[in-house]
Amino acid sequence: MNGWVVRRRAVGGRRVGRSAAARVLTTAVLALLAATLASSRAFSAQGELFEQANQLYQREDFQGAIDAYEAVLASGWESAAVHYNLGNAYFRVGELGRSILEWERALALSPGDADALANLELARSLTVDAVQPLPRFWLFDVVSWWVWLVPRGLLLGLVGAAWVAAAGGAVLRTLARGAEASRWGMRIAVASAVVVLVLGANVAVRELGIAQPERAVILADAVPVRAAPADADDLTLFEIHEGTRVRIDRRAGEWAEIVLEDGKVGWVPAEVFEAI
Amino acid sequence: MRSMACLHAFGSLAIGLCALLAPAQSSAQDVAVRAYLSPGPTVGVGRPFVLNVEITGTQSITEEPELPDLGAFAQYLGSSTQSSMQMVNGRTSVSLTIQYRYQALREGTFDIPAFDLTAGGQTRATEPLRIAVTATPPPQGGTGARGGDGGVGDLVGPSDLFITAEATTSRVRDGEPLVVEYRLWTRVDVSSYNFTRIPEPQGFWVEDVTPSGQPQIEQLTRNGQSYTTAVIRRIALVPTGPGERTLEPIGLEAQVRVRRADPFSDLFGRSSLFGSTVVPTAVLSNPLTIAVEPLPPGRPEPFSGIVGSLALTARLDRDSVAINEAVTLTVSARGEGNLRAVPGPSLGLVSDFEVFPPEVSESVRPFGPGLSGEKTFEYVLIPRAPGRREIPSITMGYFDADAGRYRTAATEALPLTVTGVAIGGPGQVARGGVAQLREDIRFIHLGTAALRPAGRVLFDSATFWLLLLLPIAGVVGALALRQHRDRLEGDAAYARGRRASRVARKRLAEARTLTATGDARAFYAEVARALRGLVADRLNLAEAGLLTSELGAQLAERGVDEAIVTELHSCLEQCDKQRFAPPAADPEERARFLERVGALMTTLDRALRR
Numbered sequence: 112m113n114g115w116v117v118r119r120r121a122v123g124g125r126r127v128g129r130s131a132a133a134r135v136l137t138t139a140v141l142a143l144l145a146a147t148l149a150s151s152r153a154f155s156a157q158g159e160l161f162e163q164a165n166q167l168y169q170r171e172d173f174q175g176a177i178d179a180y181e182a183v184l185a186s187g188w189e190s191a192a193v194h195y196n197l198g199n200a201y202f203r204v205g206e207l208g209r210s211i212l213e214w215e216r217a218l219a220l221s222p223g224d225a226d227a228l229a230n231l232e233l234a235r236s237l238t239v240d241a242v243q244p245l246p247r248f249w250l251f252d253v254v255s256w257w258v259w260l261v262p263r264g265l266l267l268g269l270v271g272a273a274w275v276a277a278a279g280g281a282v283l284r285t286l287a288r289g290a291e292a293s294r295w296g297m298r299i300a301v302a303s304a305v306v307v308l309v310l311g312a313n314v315a316v317r318e319l320g321i322a323q324p325e326r327a328v329i330l331a332d333a334v335p336v337r338a339a340p341a342d343a344d345d346l347t348l349f350e351i352h353e354g355t356r357v358r359i360d361r362r363a364g365e366w367a368e369i370v371l372e373d374g375k376v377g378w379v380p381a382e383v384f385e386a387i
Numbered sequence: 388m389r390s391m392a393c394l395h396a397f398g399s400l401a402i403g404l405c406a407l408l409a410p411a412q413s414s415a416q417d418v419a420v421r422a423y424l425s426p427g428p429t430v431g432v433g434r435p436f437v438l439n440v441e442i443t444g445t446q447s448i449t450e451e452p453e454l455p456d457l458g459a460f461a462q463y464l465g466s467s468t469q470s471s472m473q474m475v476n477g478r479t480s481v482s483l484t485i486q487y488r489y490q491a492l493r494e495g496t497f498d499i500p501a502f503d504l505t506a507g508g509q510t511r512a513t514e515p516l517r518i519a520v521t522a523t524p525p526p527q528g529g530t531g532a533r534g535g536d537g538g539v540g541d542l543v544g545p546s547d548l549f550i551t552a553e554a555t556t557s558r559v560r561d562g563e564p565l566v567v568e569y570r571l572w573t574r575v576d577v578s579s580y581n582f583t584r585i586p587e588p589q590g591f592w593v594e595d596v597t598p599s600g601q602p603q604i605e606q607l608t609r610n611g612q613s614y615t616t617a618v619i620r621r622i623a624l625v626p627t628g629p630g631e632r633t634l635e636p637i638g639l640e641a642q643v644r645v646r647r648a649d650p651f652s653d654l655f656g657r658s659s660l661f662g663s664t665v666v667p668t669a670v671l672s673n674p675l676t677i678a679v680e681p682l683p684p685g686r687p688e689p690f691s692g693i694v695g696s697l698a699l700t701a702r703l704d705r706d707s708v709a710i711n712e713a714v715t716l717t718v719s720a721r722g723e724g725n726l727r728a729v730p731g732p733s734l735g736l737v738s739d740f741e742v743f744p745p746e747v748s749e750s751v752r753p754f755g756p757g758l759s760g761e762k763t764f765e766y767v768l769i770p771r772a773p774g775r776r777e778i779p780s781i782t783m784g785y786f787d788a789d790a791g792r793y794r795t796a797a798t799e800a801l802p803l804t805v806t807g808v809a810i811g812g813p814g815q816v817a818r819g820g821v822a823q824l825r826e827d828i829r830f831i832h833l834g835t836a837a838l839r840p841a842g843r844v845l846f847d848s849a850t851f852w853l854l855l856l857l858p859i860a861g862v863v864g865a866l867a868l869r870q871h872r873d874r875l876e877g878d879a880a881y882a883r884g885r886r887a888s889r890v891a892r893k894r895l896a897e898a899r900t901l902t903a904t905g906d907a908r909a910f911y912a913e914v915a916r917a918l919r920g921l922v923a924d925r926l927n928l929a930e931a932g933l934l935t936s937e938l939g940a941q942l943a944e945r946g947v948d949e950a951i952v953t954e955l956h957s958c959l960e961q962c963d964k965q966r967f968a969p970p971a972a973d974p975e976e977r978a979r980f981l982e983r984v985g986a987l988m989t990t991l992d993r994a995l996r997r
Contacts, residue, residue: 157836158835158838161836183838187840188838188839189839190836190838192837196832199828199831226829233827234828275854279858282861282862282865286865
């Protein structure tokens with residue numbers, strides 16, 4: 112901005128400034144578009160692989176289906192359906208532990224999935240260990256139910272929309288010239304803020320993993336559980352088997368301290384289980 | 388009925404001697420074994436023969452010898468033993484003879500291989516033997532002519548006692564029954580008999596239809612001879628598949644009472660009461676060959692399996708029944724043929740009826756050349772819905788043997804009125820929970836995968852942060868806008884200052900248009916106005932009557948640079964000077980001046996805003 116006299120130049124200068132900003136913006140948008148395009152291309156390729164795997168499963172080529180589903184997961188994409196179907200395929204080839212693991216993963220991505228729950232119930236009836244879970248305080252159940260009630264996509268959408276609406280209400284409240292419009296802005300802002308706070312808490316709990324201990328499924332046929340992280344038979348407390356779900360409390364080198372659903376605690380080598 | 392007394396003439400003499408003499412020392416004797424056949428190496432088919440094993444030097448054997456298997460041509464009948472002791476010149480010799488009785492079954496020459504025998508701690512082998520079985524038996528010598536050795540069967544000739552097997556037909560169709568009769572013919576006195584061999588006919592379903600009780604004895608003439616004869620066995624056969632079938636002969640052993648002339652033997656014979664003795668005699672029937680023809684193709688379904696004739700009847704025990712009460716349906720199949728093979732008919736009832744498994748009764752008897760009988764199925768039906776019902780016609784195919792083609796037997800449809808009111812409607816049939824047959828996992832999820840990057844938490848995504856911060860920025864912007872607006876409305880000086888550069892720019896633009904038109908006075912007046920106006924607006928002073936000196940003082944007070952103030956003075960002086968000077972100045976100079984003022988205004992505005 113070097114002058115006022117020659118207006119054209121001055122205007123030209125401003126144009127230059129605007130176009131620089133626009134160039135940055137355009138670049139950003141293009142980069143974003145390219146990234147989206149690239150990722151969507153990868154996405155559609157994995158989607159096709161998923162459908163191939165489904166066809167293999169329906170032709171009862173379960174091992175082929177397992178390989179295809181695993182390839183989808185190995186490419187860095189996942190969904191509840193992939194894990195669920197992979198669990199089914201593992202079940203068909205007789206890998207009970209892996210099928211339980213994959214169904215648990217499907218359930219973690221899509222809480223309350225009826226099919227995954229039904230399959231898990233059937234699979235648990237086939238496991239060697241019949242662990243009786245300890246009774247839980249009812250409030251924990253209620254809170255857990257509420258936190259996991261809404262599916263993730265819907266929850267994020269709701270919170271995002273409420274957040275935008277709250278901001279919009281605040282803007283309306285600030286800039287409105289009439290009293291009526293200002294009041295409405297206030298109302299919208301407060302109502303949306305309440306939604307953001309309530310559901311946002313759910314998002315935070317779920318996304319940050321608050322009160323979600325690391326869980327795992329035993330994949331080895333039979334595992335002696337030791338009193339300490341050492342491979343000595345006289346330390347054996349009890350034995351657990353394939354498909355049993357455990358909580359991982361802490362890890363020490365190659366060992367992990369597990370807690371069974373009935374409260375039994377002990378150490379097992381980390382290679383006998385896989386985290387959900 | 389096996390006799391131990393067949394060779395008792397020899398035996399009784401030995402025992403008699405034995406009773407007279409003291410027991411002898413026999414352990415030192417050597418054991419010798421001899422095997423021989425009696426009556427001789429040639430025997431007629433169906434006639435008995437004896438394999439004798441004579442052991443000398445001992446009176447007991449350690450264990451029963453393992454006989455060679457003669458099943459290829461002979462039927463084993465039984466065995467007997469006799470021991471003897473002889474004293475010749477002060478030397479005692481003992482012997483033991485075991486007699487294995489057989490009935491020859493097949494023509495030909497057969498070898499009886501050697502076999503081992505253990506007696507008195509020593510094992511000896513017999514000589515191998517050869518036997519010829521001929522269709523015509525060798526001529527019989529006079530009774531008793533060959534001593535005790537050939538006693539068996541020699542007393543009774545093959546024309547004195549024999550069995551005939553006779554079939555009603557030798558060609559049948561598959562599934563068509565036939566009857567085979569076994570008849571015993573005798574010219575001697577048979578006190579009793581027992582079957583030694585009843586082979587199971589291969590490829591036939593067999594029904595024994597022998598009349599119960601004692602065989603009925605008749606007098607018949609055969610080959611010009613008068614015989615006492617009786618049917619000893621009658622069987623009905625139903626072929627189970629086409630082909631050539633052979634019925635193996637049956638064998639029996641008869642106890643024949645014969646008169647004997649030897650008074651010595653009568654003295655000691657156990658059965659020789661009133662001058663007669665009982666001789667066991669084995670006989671064999673003739674084999675039969677039956678040709679079984681397959682049934683022609685195109686049989687009606689459901690097929691009963693009957694070859695003969697068939698009539699079906701169905702009957703209900705009443706025409707009208709209350710709902711949920713039992714009614715009996717009797718289906719009977721009557722006819723000629725293998726009625727036992729008739730399968731349970733398919734009733735073809737609607738689900739409004741509950742059907743219990745039928746009670747089946749059957750009776751089959753020989754009839755003419757085959758079988759006839761009746762098979763009855765009694766069903767208990769419970770109607771579960773009211774209304775006029777019908778028991779549909781039941782059909783069943785069979786092969787008419789006389790006409791040589793397939794026919795279908797059928798019952799008439801039976802009407803049944805079910806009275807009463809169904810509770811809960813007609814769908815009340817056996818209500819219950821849905822039974823889980825098996826448990827399995829649910830099917831996979833098809834359709835789109837709804838994939839998303841694995842493990843990426845929400846807070847890593849740019850969209851999230853953009854969405855989080857943009858509304859905040861919007862609100863902040865709105866607040867700033869609001870503040871600005873409020874100041875514009877409430878603070879005149881602020882408003883004037885904010886507008887200063889815009890107004891000055893407008894005036895300068897007007898001056899620029901005047902460079903071209905050439906009105907120098909107006910041009911310089913406008914430039915001066917722009918300069919003064921800018922400063923007045925920025926400092927919120929009254930523009931009218933603003934003196935140049937005062938302007939300088941005010942600017943200095945605001946801390947504006949001395950050089951800028953001097954330049955301002957110089958520019959304003961230039962304007963004043965040119966305004967009153969003659970219009971000699973050229974547009975070039977005016978443009979240069981405008982440039983200079985523009986630069987000044989830029990620096991001045993920057994300094995005042997600070």
